[in-house]
Amino acid sequence: MEPLRVILYHNDAGIAQALAANLSRHFPSVTLVDSCEGIRPAIAQQHADVLVLDVETSRSGEVKRLHLEFPDLSIVCTHRLADEELWAEALNQGAADVCMPWNAYDAVRSVLRDRARRAAA
Numbered sequence: 001m002e003p004l005r006v007i008l009y010h011n012d013a014g015i016a017q018a019l020a021a022n023l024s025r026h027f028p029s030v031t032l033v034d035s036c037e038g039i040r041p042a043i044a045q046q047h048a049d050v051l052v053l054d055v056e057t058s059r060s061g062e063v064k065r066l067h068l069e070f071p072d073l074s075i076v077c078t079h080r081l082a083d084e085e086l087w088a089e090a091l092n093q094g095a096a097d098v099c100m101p102w103n104a105y106d107a108v109r110s111v112l113r114d115r116a117r118r119a120a121a
Contacts, residue, residue, distance in 0.1 A: 004049040004115065005029040007042045010078060011057035015101045019052065019078075022104030027111075036062070043070055050074045050111050055090050055098065056081075067094025074114040076107050 006027045010016035016032055023030045027050075033042045036058060043051060043066075051070075055063065055077035063075055077090045078101035087098040097110035 003028045004111065005031070005046050006050045006052060006111070007031050007033060007039065007046060007048045008052045009033045009036065009039050009058075010052075010054040010101055012054075012101075019101055019104055019107070023052065023107065026108045039066070040069070043073065048073060049115070050076065052076050052078060052107055052111075053095075054101065055079050055086065055095070061093065063090050063095050064093035072118075074111055074118070076110045076114070078107070 004027050006023055006029060008016060008020050008023065008030055010019060020030050020032045031042055031046050033039055051066065051073055053075055056079045063077060066073065066075060075095045077095045077098040079086060079098060080101060090098050096114035099106035099110060
């Protein structure tokens with residue numbers, strides 16, 4: 001499997017830095033964006049394979065728009081609370097998975113599982 005290019009957006013700078021540091025142990029290219037507006041340009045510029053997105057602070061329907069605009073992009077959403085309704089909505093809109101932002105292991109596992117599924121298809 002080729003190295004994956006990851007874009008990461010989280011509204012909380014501390015969580016974003018910690019998650020980026022943890023993801024960097026598994027993926028050689030992790031680009032941190034500091035605003036929702038920076039997500040699309042970063043995806044296009046970096047030719048990203050993966051987006052780790054703070055769904056809690058994203059606009060309603062953002063996952064669906066990103067999924068339609070970048071169909072090959074694996075989107076892993078993060079949310080600080082186990083909100084089943086919000087999580088189900090993100091998955092229905094095209095997210096590969098939803099996990100807690102401080103659990104980098106879950107994010108890594110979700111990314112690898114989705115990329116393997118895509119490669120097998």
